Amino acid sequence: MTNSAPKLSICIATFKRGKFIGRTLDSILKQMQPNVEIVIVDGASPDNTSEVMAKYTLNHPEISYFREEENSGVDADFDKAVGYAKGDFCWLMTDDDLLKPDAIKTVLSSLNEEDDLVIVNSEVRNVDLSQVFENQRLKFQTDRVYNSPKNDELFADTAGYLSFIGCVVIRRSFWLSRERAAYYGTLFIHVGVIFQSPSIKNVRVLSEPQIIIRYGNAMWSSRTFEVWMFLWPELVWSFPDFSNQAKRKVCRKEPWRNHKALFHNRALGSYSFSVFKKISEKYISKSEKTVAFFLSIFPASLANMIMVLYFSKQVPSAGMALHDLLYSSNAGLLSRFVSRLFIKRRP
Secondary structure, three states: OOOOOOOEEEEEEEOOOOOOHHHHHHHHHOOOOOOEEEEEEEOOOOOOHHHHHHHHHHHOOOEEEEEOOOOOOHHHHHHHHHHHOOOOEEEEEOOOOEEOOOHHHHHHHHOOOOOOEEEEEEEEEOOOOOOEEEOOOOOOOOOEEEOOOOOHHHHHHHOOHHHOHHHEEEEHHHHHOOOOHHHOOOOOHHHHHHHOOOOOOOEEEEEEEEEEEEOOOOOOHHHHHHHHHHHHHHHHOOOOOOOHHHHHHHOOOOHHHOHHHHHHHHHHOOOOHHHHHHHHHHOOOHHHHHHHHHHHHOOHHHHHHHHHHHHHOOOHHHHHHHHHHHOOOOOOHHHHHHHHHHHHOOO
């Protein structure tokens, strides 16, 4: 790397990823450019992450590794990584996914003086990368540009996808100019930075996938119900610059009120009687509470089989939903049999 300031900093917040981060770094290092650096903040991982990183920093001076004494959460660690970075733009890369060939070259060529944010598309695979769930997460056929404030179209088109932080390439000065601490603990600090008021104005979306997502490997899998029923919708619906119509295209305001959502979470093993007790005071009517209670004690393995049957009869794009169900602790032999039976019958 030259002595001049880099154009792009690949910023990674990591925790307990000693098993995966080496392969992630290999996918980055094989396509490094002179004007690119890698900044890694380790949230005091108790596994062998520091040992893995010692080998990489020894041989790759373009990597800056910062190990925290205490874990302060993924949001704070990404914020620290951007603070340590020196690049004009920061790619908020995940610690277990892979870059596709020529991804860095493609992103560098797309960066210009006008854009504050570049969103890169992704391909989605299973945990061991052997199965492709989606060739393109964003179903865009061409690149798109959004350059007006309070842009409902931008929010409706991209906010849901932006729950994946690895798609974000953001101007460092823009990031540092925004409120960030208020979004610590949301798990989606980048979404808060992008859509807080005044919302970001100059955005470019690259339609060609540049990342391979390792789906099903999220660190917060044990908090699935809390994340998608509360943390995520509360964040989405907190932004004042967008219409309720645009927000509804991203997620329901109170998805935990939806009985199908509760049943689905029961099938996944993330909704139970103990969870019901924690949220029961949120229900307004007696009938709402009664249904929510019944779903919390519904036989979990039967719920799993029913949802597997439902998704097995859907189009192939239900692959990720089926994956979650079949890898749930509630999945039994009947669920797997139903899945195999109906997937084979698809036209």
